[in-house]
Amino acid sequence: MQADFFAKKRRNSIGFFAILAAITVGAIIITEYDIVKGFESLPRAVTWALGNFYPTQESLVKLPDILSSLIETLLVSIAATSIGAVFALFFALMGSNTTRVNAFFGSISRAIATLFRNIDVAAWALILLFSFGQSSLTGYFALFFGSFGFLTRAFVETIDEVSGGSVEALRATGANYASIIFQSVIPSSVPQMLSWVLFMIETNIRSATLIGLLTGSGIGFTFNLYYKSLNYDIASLVVVTIIISILLIESISNYVRRVIL
Amino acid sequence: MEANEQVVSGEPMLESPSKPIKIKILTKSTIAIRITLLALAFLTVYAFFSFDYKEIDFGEAILATFANIKAMFFEAHFNHFTFTHAFYQVLITLGLAFLTTIFGAIIAVFLGLLAAENLTSKRVSAVIKGIVAFIRAVPTVLWVLIFAVAAGLGSVAAVIGMTFHSVSYLVKAYSESFEELDNGVIEALQASGASFWQIIFQAVIPSSLTYMISWTFLRFEINFAVAVAMGAAAGAGGIGFDMFMASNFYLDIREIGTITYFILAIAILLEVFATKFKKKLRVNG
Numbered sequence: 001m002q003a004d005f006f007a008k009k010r011r012n013s014i015g016f017f018a019i020l021a022a023i024t025v026g027a028i029i030i031t032e033y034d035i036v037k038g039f040e041s042l043p044r045a046v047t048w049a050l051g052n053f054y055p056t057q058e059s060l061v062k063l064p065d066i067l068s069s070l071i072e073t074l075l076v077s078i079a080a081t082s083i084g085a086v087f088a089l090f091f092a093l094m095g096s097n098t099t100r101v102n103a104f105f106g107s108i109s110r111a112i113a114t115l116f117r118n119i120d121v122a123a124w125a126l127i128l129l130f131s132f133g134q135s136s137l138t139g140y141f142a143l144f145f146g147s148f149g150f151l152t153r154a155f156v157e158t159i160d161e162v163s164g165g166s167v168e169a170l171r172a173t174g175a176n177y178a179s180i181i182f183q184s185v186i187p188s189s190v191p192q193m194l195s196w197v198l199f200m201i202e203t204n205i206r207s208a209t210l211i212g213l214l215t216g217s218g219i220g221f222t223f224n225l226y227y228k229s230l231n232y233d234i235a236s237l238v239v240v241t242i243i244i245s246i247l248l249i250e251s252i253s254n255y256v257r258r259v260i261l
Numbered sequence: 262m263e264a265n266e267q268v269v270s271g272e273p274m275l276e277s278p279s280k281p282i283k284i285k286i287l288t289k290s291t292i293a294i295r296i297t298l299l300a301l302a303f304l305t306v307y308a309f310f311s312f313d314y315k316e317i318d319f320g321e322a323i324l325a326t327f328a329n330i331k332a333m334f335f336e337a338h339f340n341h342f343t344f345t346h347a348f349y350q351v352l353i354t355l356g357l358a359f360l361t362t363i364f365g366a367i368i369a370v371f372l373g374l375l376a377a378e379n380l381t382s383k384r385v386s387a388v389i390k391g392i393v394a395f396i397r398a399v400p401t402v403l404w405v406l407i408f409a410v411a412a413g414l415g416s417v418a419a420v421i422g423m424t425f426h427s428v429s430y431l432v433k434a435y436s437e438s439f440e441e442l443d444n445g446v447i448e449a450l451q452a453s454g455a456s457f458w459q460i461i462f463q464a465v466i467p468s469s470l471t472y473m474i475s476w477t478f479l480r481f482e483i484n485f486a487v488a489v490a491m492g493a494a495a496g497a498g499g500i501g502f503d504m505f506m507a508s509n510f511y512l513d514i515r516e517i518g519t520i521t522y523f524i525l526a527i528a529i530l531l532e533v534f535a536t537k538f539k540k541k542l543r544v545n546g
Contacts, residue, residue, distance in 0.1 A: 024363055027356035031416045031498070038417050045411035045421075053407065072311070079308035082301045118528035122490035122501070123521060126508035127333065131325035136312040141326075190294055197301070209400040213494045214505070220402075227406060239403055246398040259293040 055237035062234050063241075066222055070241050073218035074249075076140050077204035084147030085197045088113075089186075091148075092155030098167050099159060099185055101177075110156070117149030125211040134216040142211050143204050154196040155189075162189045191260040198253035205246055329514050337518035341511060342503060351523050354492060354499035358484035360420050365427025366477050372428065373435030374461060379444060389432070396429040401487055405495040419497030423487055427480055434476040438469040471542050478538065482531050489524055500524065 028035065091109045093099050100106035124142035132138040166184045175183070212220020219242060226234040339347070375381050376389040396404075405422030412418040442465055450460045466473075492501020493508075500520055507516040 020363065023359060027359045031353050031356040031360065031420070033356075033360060033416045033420055037412065038421060041408065041412035041417060042421065045408050048411050049407065075304065075308035075311060078301065079305040082305045114529070114532075115525070118525050118532070119521060120486040120489055120524065120528075122486075122493055123504065123517075123524060126493065126504055127329065127514070127517060127521075128326060129508060130329050130512070130514055131322045137319075137322070140312070191290065194294060194297060198297075206400040210402045210490055210494055213402060223403065223406075232410075239399060239407075242400065242403070243395065243398040247394070250394075250398075256293055256297055260290045260297075 052232045053236045054233065055240060056233040059231075059233040059237045062226075063237065066219070066234075066238055066241055069222045070219045070245060072136060073139075073208045073212060073220070074205060074245060076136055076218065077143060077208045078201055080140050080143035081147050081151075081197060081201045081204055084144050084200070085151050085193070087148050088151035088155050089193070091152045092159055093181060093185070095152065096156045096159040098164055099181065109152070113149050113152035113156075115149070116145050117153060119145070119149075121146040121207045122210060122214060125214050129215050136217055138215045139208060139211045139217055142215075143208060146207065147200050147204060151196060151200060155193055158189045158192045158196070159185060162192065194260060195257050198256060202246065202250055202253065205242075205249065209242060333514050333518035333521065336515050337522060338515045339519060340513055340516050341507070347500065347503070347519065347523055350498075350500040350503055351527060354488045354501060355485065355527065357416060357419060357423070357488040357491070357497060357499060358481060361423040361427050361484050361488070362477060362481045364420070364424045365431055365480065368424070368428045369431035369435055370466075370473075372432045373439060374465070376432055376436035377439035377465075379440055379442065379447065380461075380465065386436075390436070393429040393432045396425055397433075401426040402491065402494050405491055405497065409495060414496040416498060419488070419491045419495060422495075423484060423491060426487075427484060430480055430483075431476065434480075435469070435473055438472040438476075439465055442468055474542060475535075475539050478535050482528070482535060485527065485531060 027033070091113055094101065094105050094109040095113065097106070100109075121142045124145050125138060128138045128141050132141065163185045166188065167180055170180045170184055208218060209220040209223070212218035212222075213224050214220075216224075219238065223235055223238045226232075226238065342350075372389055372393070376386050376393065378386045401423055404425045405419050408422045409415075409418040412421065446464050446468075447460055450464055455463070488497065488499060489501040489504070491497040492499040492503075493505035494501075496502065500523060504517060504520045507513050507520065
């Protein structure tokens, strides 16, 4: 009996790894990925980076330009996240099983959020590029749509998790819808929601770099400009400023999270 | 969003009943929440004043966007490629995402073991976690572009650059789930003379396998989106590259609609599959 159990377990895990290996081989063939080249290029990239990819004295001249586009990118990400959060709060209240008005609106708001969440921000950026051109607004709206979709899902989960019992209790006392929402649901889920918003800001700053590359604005564009013109020292300075700002924002939000949760 | 914490303190019971019961108390966390909300509101307002609008007529652009989205979704067509070509490109993107996830997972298991405080020393754990935080701070697209200088634009640079980010993400997730393991289990195995690897494979990994699989699958979903973006931004191939061409060279919004449908279908399929898979794991585990 026990021997059977272990034999079956082994058979199962061997089968699982065999399937994984088969898919890996298939993926390597279809993407034309060269394993040898992959391993070869790793040390080559490291030696190249150590030799060329560091900021020099001359590149510091460009620092004010870089900082101004970095601040633009940071502001775009923060504004997109907070406006996205306001919309997401409304849609989450409509979509959550505990607070929705009726099942019809509930499934509609969930469907809208699913649609926005599953179209990647890069795709949104390319779509919005048609009407907004190379302005900050392209990146802003792309990040806004992405954050809205993601935060709606996160907020719905938060509301369901935090306020099941208290909503029922308040409803039993005869409280109306508005007071249930403002006195119970929102106060009890604000810390968790804020934590999600901070997470989204961190993610958005990274995505903003990518969007900048695609749409020609912000810090991504600055990086691309120097990268394409082979000014690797200035490009590396851009990377360093991005790293510092992301680590800074991560530590601020970790601190806030520790205090509020 | 008002953030009034309702904390009913035990004190008022002892006070004279004529005083109103104080139900709003400023705790440290309430203050932190208010400051954070105010800061976000202020930065958002400031951001709208500082944006580089480049003389865009806002209303007109919004209307144009609606018209574009309508054209995109309702008049989607194939122009520069066929259905089979698009399907093949989606497979390439999925392949890139899969390779990145599997390479990332293998490396992350070992680094995650080193980064778990209860399995190694505090110092080793701090060093690994620091390196991982640094890697995570650099956006994926920059990793890909940096590797592209050495390896050339293409799938090799994309897979290696994306793997970097997957490793750092998964190391964090794995090491946190390893750290949740009860110390007593490790001590009991050590006392019975089990070697380090026996402890890892008989206690640590089996107990966190469910978590590891669901995190890895979540990363696969993220990697699919990242692979689309890398195709567009770093020439990694796949459906993302077609999307970039349709947007920047052919200026064909209807073709972008077709590609968006493909991406949407795969993303929703993955999400449904992940939910089903997680439910099954929970039942078995």
